[in-house]
Every structure is written in C-alpha cells, then in structure tokens.
Amino acid sequence: MAKNELAPKAARIMNITRETSDTKTFTLVFTNPADQDAFNYRPGQFVEISVLGVGEAPISITSSPSRKGFLELSIKRVGQLTETIHALSPGSIVGIRGPYGNGFPFEDVNGDNILFVAGGIGLAPLRSLINYVFDNRRDYGDVKILYGSRNSGELVFTGELDRWSGMPETEVLVTVDRGDEYWQGNVGLVTTLIPRIKLTPESYSAFVCGPPVMIPFVIKDLLKLGFREDKIISTLENYMKCGVGKCGHCLLGGKYICMEGPVFKYSQMKDLGFG
Ligand SMILES: Cc1cc2nc3c(=O)[nH]c(=O)nc-3n(C[C@H](O)[C@H](O)[C@H](O)COP(=O)(O)OP(=O)(O)OC[C@H]3O[C@@H](n4cnc5c(N)ncnc54)[C@H](O)[C@@H]3O)c2cc1C
Ligand code: FES
Structure with a gap:
C-alpha cells in the first residue's frame, strides 16, 4: 500500500519547560526510532503538530538540527489546540507531520x-x-x-x-x-x-x-x-493556514508562502508586494 506522506507520526513529550505564563517549550522524541532518525530539518522550518480529536497547527521548530535525537517546539497558548497541548504532561503522545517550508538560507x-x-x-x-x-x-x-x-x-x-x-x-x-x-x-x-x-x-x-x-x-x-x-x-508566517499547499490561503504574488516560504529575503518580499 502507498505510504501517506501526510499521516502524522507519533511523538512522545519528554520534557516541558515553562517559558512564560502562556508559552511552554516541549521536547519531543518520535516513538519509532526510525522516524526520529529520518527527521532531518533546517532552522526556520515548521511542523504540523496534532492532538487526536482536537486538531493541528503549524509550529516552528525551535531546536537546532545540530543537536540530534529530539525536537523542540515553543508553543504559545492562544486557542483550543494550543490550550490542549499546554494541558499535556511528559509521556503524552502527539502527532507530528513535516518538516515543512524552506527554512533559513x-x-x-x-x-x-x-x-x-x-x-x-x-x-x-x-x-x-x-x-x-x-x-x-x-x-x-x-x-x-x-x-x-x-x-x-x-x-x-x-x-x-x-x-x-x-x-x-x-x-x-x-x-x-x-x-x-x-x-x-x-x-x-x-x-x-x-x-x-x-x-x-x-x-x-x-x-x-x-x-x-x-x-x-x-x-x-x-x-x-x-x-x-x-x-x-x-x-511571512502570518499568511498561512494549512501549511502544505492545500487551502490556497497563503497565495501571495502567485506564490504559496507555505511551500516557497515562510522564509524570504527582503528583495523577494518586495516582489510579493510586502513593504
Ligand atoms: C509557519 C508557522 C509557524 C508558527 N510557529 C509558531 C510557534 O513556533 N509557536 C507558536 O506558539 N505559534 C506558532 N504559530 C502560530 C500557531 O500556528 C497558532 O497559534 C495556532 O495555530 C493556534 O491554534 P489554536 O487552535 O490553539 O488557536 P485558534 O483557535 O486557531 O486561534 C486562536 C487565536 O490565535 C490566532 N491565530 C491562529 N492561527 C494563527 C497564526 N497562524 N498566526 C497568528 N495568529 C494565529 C487566531 O486568530 C485567534 O485569535 C505558527 C504559525 C505558522 C503559520
Ligand atoms: S497555507 Fe494552505 S496552501 Fe499555503
């Protein structure tokens, strides 16, 4: 059967650091070691994090790819999904898709x-x-x-x-x-x-x-x-919704910001009508 690239992979919350009253940093490790080994990313890329029955959201990866074996996400509590994630404890499982976007050059x-x-x-x-x-x-x-x-x-x-x-x-x-x-x-x-x-x-x-x-x-x-x-x-993250080129929400100057961005040089941002 063909592999579904959009299927989230299970990741366990290993640690939670409280940054502020509404922001926490979550350290995640994929439950399948092969998924962890295969997860290569660039600074500036993002993932879609999901909680079963609640939803999913794009979140930037805050850890550095130079530090291997885990993934960190800092999440501000603003709505239903992020509130649910904030209520989770170490040991809880979330879904992760990605990495997506171009990352910093x-x-x-x-x-x-x-x-x-x-x-x-x-x-x-x-x-x-x-x-x-x-x-x-x-x-x-x-x-x-x-x-x-x-x-x-x-x-x-x-x-x-x-x-x-x-x-x-x-x-x-x-x-x-x-x-x-x-x-x-x-x-x-x-x-x-x-x-x-x-x-x-x-x-x-x-x-x-x-x-x-x-x-x-x-x-x-x-x-x-x-x-x-x-x-x-x-x-240019603020223009996005689905993050994976499906909803069209991020179309700017003929480009899908979620696929060709979210990172741009100012010389490119000007061509997209920014500034
Ligand atoms: C590429 C990308 C990277 C992101 N990285 C991070 C990150 O590292 N950490 C983090 O905390 N958040 C990040 N966000 C924003 C995050 O995706 C939203 O806060 C999240 O989707 C809110 O989900 P919710 O169900 O909790 O809230 P919702 O109920 O969906 O929304 C609650 C409130 O947050 C606002 N909101 C929702 N989505 C966004 C958004 N994309 N940008 C700004 N405001 C939004 C809504 O307008 C509403 O006022 C990122 C967004 C994008 C597109
Ligand atoms: S955010 Fe949905 S297509 Fe880009």
Whole structure:
C-alpha cells in the first residue's frame, strides 16, 4: 500500500519547560526510532503538530538540527489546540507531520557577521538558527542578537539569552515595550536597540522574526543603516493556514508562502508586494 506522506507520526513529550505564563517549550522524541532518525530539518522550518480529536497547527521548530535525537517546539497558548497541548504532561503522545517550508538560507550567509532581531515568540524559530550558528561558530563572524517583548513576563528563553551573551564575539541586547518593578533593563520597542549596536552593514546578514507589525519597522531601519536588500531575511508566517499547499490561503504574488516560504529575503518580499 502507498505510504501517506501526510499521516502524522507519533511523538512522545519528554520534557516541558515553562517559558512564560502562556508559552511552554516541549521536547519531543518520535516513538519509532526510525522516524526520529529520518527527521532531518533546517532552522526556520515548521511542523504540523496534532492532538487526536482536537486538531493541528503549524509550529516552528525551535531546536537546532545540530543537536540530534529530539525536537523542540515553543508553543504559545492562544486557542483550543494550543490550550490542549499546554494541558499535556511528559509521556503524552502527539502527532507530528513535516518538516515543512524552506527554512533559513544559512549556507548563503557563510562567513558573514550575523544580526538577529526578534520580537516575542518570534525568537522561537530564530533560536534554532542561533544555536546552529553557535554550533558551527567558525563558519560565521560576529553575532548580535536584539530581542524585545511586550513586558518582562513575556520574555522567552531568558536562560539562553544569558548564555548567548557570554559567547565570544557575541552581543545580546534585550528590551521590553513597558517596564515594571521587576525589570532593570532597556525599555522601548526592539527598533530602539538598532542605533545602539555598532556594525558595518556591508559585512552583515540580518534575520528578522516577530509579530507582523514589527517586521516592516525593523526592515526599514536596517535599510536606512545600509543593509543590502538580499541580506535581510525574514518570515511571512502570518499568511498561512494549512501549511502544505492545500487551502490556497497563503497565495501571495502567485506564490504559496507555505511551500516557497515562510522564509524570504527582503528583495523577494518586495516582489510579493510586502513593504
Ligand atoms: C509557519 C508557522 C509557524 C508558527 N510557529 C509558531 C510557534 O513556533 N509557536 C507558536 O506558539 N505559534 C506558532 N504559530 C502560530 C500557531 O500556528 C497558532 O497559534 C495556532 O495555530 C493556534 O491554534 P489554536 O487552535 O490553539 O488557536 P485558534 O483557535 O486557531 O486561534 C486562536 C487565536 O490565535 C490566532 N491565530 C491562529 N492561527 C494563527 C497564526 N497562524 N498566526 C497568528 N495568529 C494565529 C487566531 O486568530 C485567534 O485569535 C505558527 C504559525 C505558522 C503559520
Ligand atoms: S497555507 Fe494552505 S496552501 Fe499555503
């Protein structure tokens, strides 16, 4: 009988880390070791995660392919499926299809200095690439990471942000839109961090990921600084639904964003009518 490529594969939740009040990171391992071995992905790709009888959703892979034997997904609780997943415990089984999408073009930026700009849960897909870059450190130059969230309680991967800031040739700046009594750091949108970093734009590639409202402002500031259009790379996830070229929801400029994206260079995003 022909194999159904769209059939989800069973994966067990091995660990759950609470990132914030509404975001958890799930470590998954396929129950069939052959499925785990066959699961090869690129930073920036996503999977469809499902719970039987509830539904499925596209979620970016946040682990790095340079760390083998498991898969991590950071999931924000926003509706029925994500609430159900948040209520699961280690040992529970979920379905996984994928990986889907094109992923980040990390081969194209080999030798470049790298700037990462993330907002909110947008750090999840970038975390995959950040850890990939650190695991292949000699292939890349300086690393700068700018991260912003609405308030200090919504910052994800705080332990890792601290660890990254201690890495050689690496600078990490974090900000929150609104300060509070627990927050001693920067206050302001993530774009307020851009003038604070010293860089030579011609030697940098930038990866930008965050809420749809953030992305055009960040891109505008990077262009103003002198970044090349093909060296600004971002994601267009907000246009998607099924994630696998079936529903047509993501059609933009004649392209299926879920199949040819979600990652695009700004030079390509302009052709799709973005910005
Ligand atoms: C390629 C891709 C990667 C994604 N990666 C992640 C990730 O790493 N972590 C994560 O937490 N979420 C991610 N999302 C969003 C995630 O798919 C939705 O939050 C999820 O489908 C909501 O399902 P639900 O049944 O819980 O909520 P629903 O009941 O379907 O929706 C609840 C609320 O969330 C909004 N919502 C639903 N889908 C989306 C969406 N695609 N984008 C923005 N808002 C949405 C709805 O408008 C509604 O207000 C990603 C989406 C895409 C397309
Ligand atoms: S999201 Fe359904 S076709 Fe692309």
